[in-house]
Amino acid sequence: MTSRTVFFNIIRFFFLIIFQVLILNHINLGGYINPYFYIYFILLLPFSTPRWMLLVLSFILGIGIDIFTNTIGLNAAACVLMGFARPFVISAISSGPESLIGETPSLRSQGMKWFLYYAIILVLVHHISLFYLEIFRLTEFFATFVRILLSSTFTLMLVLISEYTFASSK
Amino acid sequence: MRNLFLFLREHYFYFLFLLLETLSLILFFNYNEFQSSSLYSVSNAVSGSVNNMFNGISEYFSLRKTNRVLIEEMAKLHSRIPEAFYTTDLNIFYKKDSIVKLEYKYISAKVISNSTNKRNNFLMINKGSMHGIENHMGVIIGNKIVGQVVSVSPHFSWAMSLLNKDSRVSGKFKKNNQLVNVEWKGGSYRKGQVKEIPKHIVMVKGDTIITSGNSDIFPEGLLIGTINQFNNPQDENFNNAELLFSTDFNSLGYVEVVVDMMRKEKEELKASFKSQ
Numbered sequence: 001m002t003s004r005t006v007f008f009n010i011i012r013f014f015f016l017i018i019f020q021v022l023i024l025n026h027i028n029l030g031g032y033i034n035p036y037f038y039i040y041f042i043l044l045l046p047f048s049t050p051r052w053m054l055l056v057l058s059f060i061l062g063i064g065i066d067i068f069t070n071t072i073g074l075n076a077a078a079c080v081l082m083g084f085a086r087p088f089v090i091s092a093i094s095s096g097p098e099s100l101i102g103e104t105p106s107l108r109s110q111g112m113k114w115f116l117y118y119a120i121i122l123v124l125v126h127h128i129s130l131f132y133l134e135i136f137r138l139t140e141f142f143a144t145f146v147r148i149l150l151s152s153t154f155t156l157m158l159v160l161i162s163e164y165t166f167a168s169s170k
Numbered sequence: 171m172r173n174l175f176l177f178l179r180e181h182y183f184y185f186l187f188l189l190l191e192t193l194s195l196i197l198f199f200n201y202n203e204f205q206s207s208s209l210y211s212v213s214n215a216v217s218g219s220v221n222n223m224f225n226g227i228s229e230y231f232s233l234r235k236t237n238r239v240l241i242e243e244m245a246k247l248h249s250r251i252p253e254a255f256y257t258t259d260l261n262i263f264y265k266k267d268s269i270v271k272l273e274y275k276y277i278s279a280k281v282i283s284n285s286t287n288k289r290n291n292f293l294m295i296n297k298g299s300m301h302g303i304e305n306h307m308g309v310i311i312g313n314k315i316v317g318q319v320v321s322v323s324p325h326f327s328w329a330m331s332l333l334n335k336d337s338r339v340s341g342k343f344k345k346n347n348q349l350v351n352v353e354w355k356g357g358s359y360r361k362g363q364v365k366e367i368p369k370h371i372v373m374v375k376g377d378t379i380i381t382s383g384n385s386d387i388f389p390e391g392l393l394i395g396t397i398n399q400f401n402n403p404q405d406e407n408f409n410n411a412e413l414l415f416s417t418d419f420n421s422l423g424y425v426e427v428v429v430d431m432m433r434k435e436k437e438e439l440k441a442s443f444k445s446q
Contacts, residue, residue: 025287027287033287034287034288051183052182052183052186055183055190056186056190058190059190059193059194067216067217068217068220068221068283070217070292070294070328071198071290072197073193073194073195073196073197074194076190076193076194076197076198077194077195077198080187080190080191080194081191084183087183133198134289134290135335140289140355140356143357144289
């Protein structure tokens with residue numbers, strides 16, 4: 001991990017929190033779609049990130065968002081779960097450690113299919129835990145499920161757009 | 171002992187995960203207790219100042235609308251000043267101070283963060299305990315209700331919007347004073363639910379629901395919304411209806427916090443009754 005990577009990740013960390021809090025949290029389409037794009041930070045952490053650091057960074061990221069949305073612990077819980085799932089998802093969808101090209105997971109280096117599997121599974125892990133924790137009621141199970149699917153789709157679209165936009169510059 | 175350390179080292183990832191996840195969940199579920207703690211007021215101060223800054227910018231985008239609202243409000247106030255009334259004999263309007271006592275006081279405040287797209291929505295306003303705001307005070311906009319204050323720091327307050335699963339407002343039909351409850355079940359921020367409508371009430375689309383004044387939070391007679399749709403299930407004791415909120419929760423600019431000057435007295439009265 002070079003100091004350049006560390007620098008980019010720090011910038012990305014703050015940028016995504018501010019983007020999420022000041023812009024995305026104000027998006028409201030029919031009361032259903034609420035993208036949580038800030039988890040892009042966890043998706044893009046380098047492969048070589050120590051696993052303990054993955055969890056700690058996820059926790060700090062979640063708490064950072066929680067401070068602004070007045071939901072202490074909610075985003076943190078979802079992020080930690082997502083950070084925990086990440087190594088397992090990577091090893092499940094890759095054929096071996098040697099197949100991981102490059103420093104960080106990206107659409108360009110790993111290919112469309114790999115990246116889609118990777119992003120879809122992790123985004124769903126995060127969104128499902130987040131939305132059901134927030135509701136914490138079984139009566140709204142299906143309405144919440146629709147919200148999860150719509151929001152996940154929107155988050156994924158933002159992830160893919162950023163992949164196509166920024167991948168070439170790095 | 172050494173084996174224990176080896177075991178911990180080998181599986182540290184799982185233990186760290188369990189630790190952080192448990193910590194998050196404890197924070198989340200004890201969240202209500204945390205509102206009064208120091209951690210909470212620190213986070214309140216940080217997010218408050220950032221929201222304040224961002225709001226300073228976004229305020230410019232709604233100047234036109236704010237102007238319109240202010241002009242409307244001014245017209246309303248103009249029509250209330252003594253010069254607007256036709257008076258023949260001043261004695262008719264004279265009342266002794268001991269009879270007329272101020273019951274509600276209003277503190278104006280600006281909304282600096284607000285959401286309508288979550289299941290549980292909150293708004294932050296730029297007045298706090300320094301300005302006399304306390305928990306459980308009502309938040310209104312004009313003569314429409316918005317929510318109630320759930321936590322205060324010196325300069326800011328968090329208010330639970332009506333758009334929250336824990337929010338429940340006691341209302342009544344304007345036409346016949348029948349008591350009902352108003353809730354929000356998620357989805358569109360413009361539609362709420364009216365619960366526990368007695369079976370014998372004949373509803374018409376467009377019936378107005380106002381606050382009942384029973385809850386010590388809102389004064390009586392504030393607008394909640396109008397009936398939009400209703401159904402009459404045969405097997406239940408009460409009817410339910412869908413209501414269109416009068417308040418546009420997505421464009422809250424300046425709001426007022428209702429201070430009930432006699433709340434303490436009311437609470438003491440209730441407490442003394444319970445203790446008997």
